Each structure stands twice: as structure tokens, then as C-alpha cells.
Amino acid sequence: MGRIPFSYSFRNLLTRRLTTALTASGMALVVFVFASILMLAEGLRKTLVETGSYDNVIVIRKGSNSEVQSGVDRTSASITETQPEIAIGVNGQPLVAKELVVLINLPKRGSNKPSNVVIRGTTANSLLLRPQVKIAAGRMPRPGSSEIMAGQSIAKRFKGGGLGETLRFGMRDWRVVGLFDAGNTGFNSEIWGDVDQLMQAFRRNVYSSITFKLADPAGFEKVKERIENDPRMTIEAKRESKFYEEQSRVMAKFLRVLGLSLTIIFSIGAVIGAMITMYSAVANRTSEIGTLRALGFQRANILTAFLVESLLLGFIGGCAGLFFASFMQLLTISTMNFQTFAELAFSFSLTFQIIYQAMAFALVMGFAGGVLPAFRASRMNIVAALRAS
Numbered sequence: 001m002g003r004i005p006f007s008y009s010f011r012n013l014l015t016r017r018l019t020t021a022l023t024a025s026g027m028a029l030v031v032f033v034f035a036s037i038l039m040l041a042e043g044l045r046k047t048l049v050e051t052g053s054y055d056n057v058i059v060i061r062k063g064s065n066s067e068v069q070s071g072v073d074r075t076s077a078s079i080t081e082t083q084p085e086i087a088i089g090v091n092g093q094p095l096v097a098k099e100l101v102v103l104i105n106l107p108k109r110g111s112n113k114p115s116n117v118v119i120r121g122t123t124a125n126s127l128l129l130r131p132q133v134k135i136a137a138g139r140m141p142r143p144g145s146s147e148i149m150a151g152q153s154i155a156k157r158f159k160g161g162g163l164g165e166t167l168r169f170g171m172r173d174w175r176v177v178g179l180f181d182a183g184n185t186g187f188n189s190e191i192w193g194d195v196d197q198l199m200q201a202f203r204r205n206v207y208s209s210i211t212f213k214l215a216d217p218a219g220f221e222k223v224k225e226r227i228e229n230d231p232r233m234t235i236e237a238k239r240e241s242k243f244y245e246e247q248s249r250v251m252a253k254f255l256r257v258l259g260l261s262l263t264i265i266f267s268i269g270a271v272i273g274a275m276i277t278m279y280s281a282v283a284n285r286t287s288e289i290g291t292l293r294a295l296g297f298q299r300a301n302i303l304t305a306f307l308v309e310s311l312l313l314g315f316i317g318g319c320a321g322l323f324f325a326s327f328m329q330l331l332t333i334s335t336m337n338f339q340t341f342a343e344l345a346f347s348f349s350l351t352f353q354i355i356y357q358a359m360a361f362a363l364v365m366g367f368a369g370g371v372l373p374a375f376r377a378s379r380m381n382i383v384a385a386l387r388a389s
Contacts, residue, residue, distance in 0.1 A: 037259025207336025274369025314366020
């Protein structure tokens, strides 16, 4: 006798529309939570990775985990900007930006809840090193003035961050003369101003970091070795893309662990629901199972047919969960970056890997919920099953 056709399992699900919908909905909820957490972690990672450029090198103090914790003295900065591997700009000057990074506390619009925001002291080369940053409105701050420009995420979420508004920090009033769009990067959650003015305002005599562009990306290892082995300096060099990727690891790992924990808890209920549904299906189709066995179908055929039903439940739930999770990409949220302790705005990001993982998880739930009922159906005695009719 041949195998039981796939359409048999599918039609049985259609016959029990209500229980199929309820069970699939439970699985869809679990997949939605699972996929959303993975999308959140991926969105955070993607935002920080895209912040950095592979061609750029960032120099910070040895042992520092972020620019906020770093300090590069002026001597080290002067030595760094003379490295021969640095690219030369159209003005004939090295493409180097000596920057200051500090945190200030600003109230949010609407809630008035305070949160940490990154203030970046920049130079004329800062924009040249970051082509992803574009002026969206207004203009660049004038060097030597108390003018600043804000990322669009700052302008939308924080009081005083809009064009023409004024912020007070460092015992000064700073006027927002421009807004910039840094796309899906961490720079969109920063405020930029003249580095010399900000160093005076915050009474800093050292830079936080030095960023420069390589004339040839292949020269990174050579300049890194020279800088880090120079006895006059205690600094280290990293590719900017690698540096920002490291910034996302702690937070992304926390989100994945949290998501996995929640998913495991919710999935137990979904698996139990699928198991109850399949046990009910077995009980209601006892005579049908006996007929199939009498027609010559083997135990393995019965087992496979019921497992296919359960896997179909998981597949339907997985597709529904991913469908609704995909709309999360339309949202932009903010959270604190554990590395810098500053607020960072980012979006959910759905990738093929997340789709694959979510669907695999849905099928595992379907299999786990159907395997025991399927074994029960396959082990039924033919005579006893036919008598039950």
C-alpha cells in the first residue's frame, strides 16, 4: 500500500477550522515574540556596524571600551595624525578628526523623562570621514562659536534639540543651527559641535578619540602596529567598523538571552496546546484510523500523516507570526547602549537568517506537540479501532 497523501492531512486541518486557528494562533504568538527579539538585536547590531567605515581607523586609549571612557593627549594626537598611511583630502591636508565625546542629560519631549545623549566635538574633517552623514536642514556650526547641530533622532525625541532651539550644558547656551541625517547609524542619536569650544566648556584637555581615513585599507595592520608599539603613547587602533560592532555585542547578547528565555516559556504553552489539539484529533478519528489500517496502511503511514498535520500547524503559525513581526520594521525605538550608557535609536531588522530560525522553531514546536499523539494513533489496534465506530 502507498503512502497517505499530503492532502489528507491538510483537509483534516480544514475540517477542524476553529481548533486549527486557535492552535496556530498560539504558535504564531510565540514566533512573533521570538522573531521580534531577534529583529531587535539585529537592528541594534546593524545600526552600530553601519556607523563605522571599514576604511576609517579610530584611535582610543588602551583598555577603553568606548570613546566616553577614552582619553588621548595632544602629543599622542599630533603623532597619530602624521602617520604616512593616512589619506590626504582635496585641500591637501590629512583626513584626520580629533574628537571629544561626552554625555549630557536631556529631557525627552512629551514625557520630560531625562536620558543620556552623546555630545561629539568635531572638526571640519568629521563630515568628510562620514559620508553617510548629510545636512538635512540648516547649516554646519561655525568654528569657534557656541553653535551645534543635532541628529534627526535627537531633534524628534529631545527638548531643545530642534532647529533654532537652544540647549544649555557646559555652563553655556548652545543654539541648534543645523540638523543632520545619518541614516540608520548611531550618529543620528548624537549632537555635534566645535571640538575646541566643547573642550573649553567641559574643561577637558584631552581628546576622546582620533579618527582617520586610510589611503589604502590594506595598510591598517602596519599603522596599527606602529601606533601601538610607540613607547611615547598608550593608545590602540581599531578599524571603525570593528569598533562599533564591538559596541553592540553586550546589548545584543542581552536581548538574545532575554528573547530566548521568554520564547521558551511561551513555547511550552504553545506545544501543550498543539498536543491537546492532536490528541483530540486522534480520539475523534479512531474509526477512521482503524479503516486506514484495514485498507493496508502501515503504522508508519499513520504516524507520518499525523506528524504532517502537526508540522502544518507549526508552519501556519510560523508564517503568521513572521507576517506580523515584519511590521515591526516600521517602528523606531530607543534604548540605552550598555557600552556608552547613552540612548541609541534604532529600528527592527528582519533578515533571512531570522526567518529561517523562526520557521525552524515553529516546526520544532509543531513536531514536539504532535509526536506523542502521532505515536498513539499509529499504535492503535485495528479491531479495537473499528469497534469504536
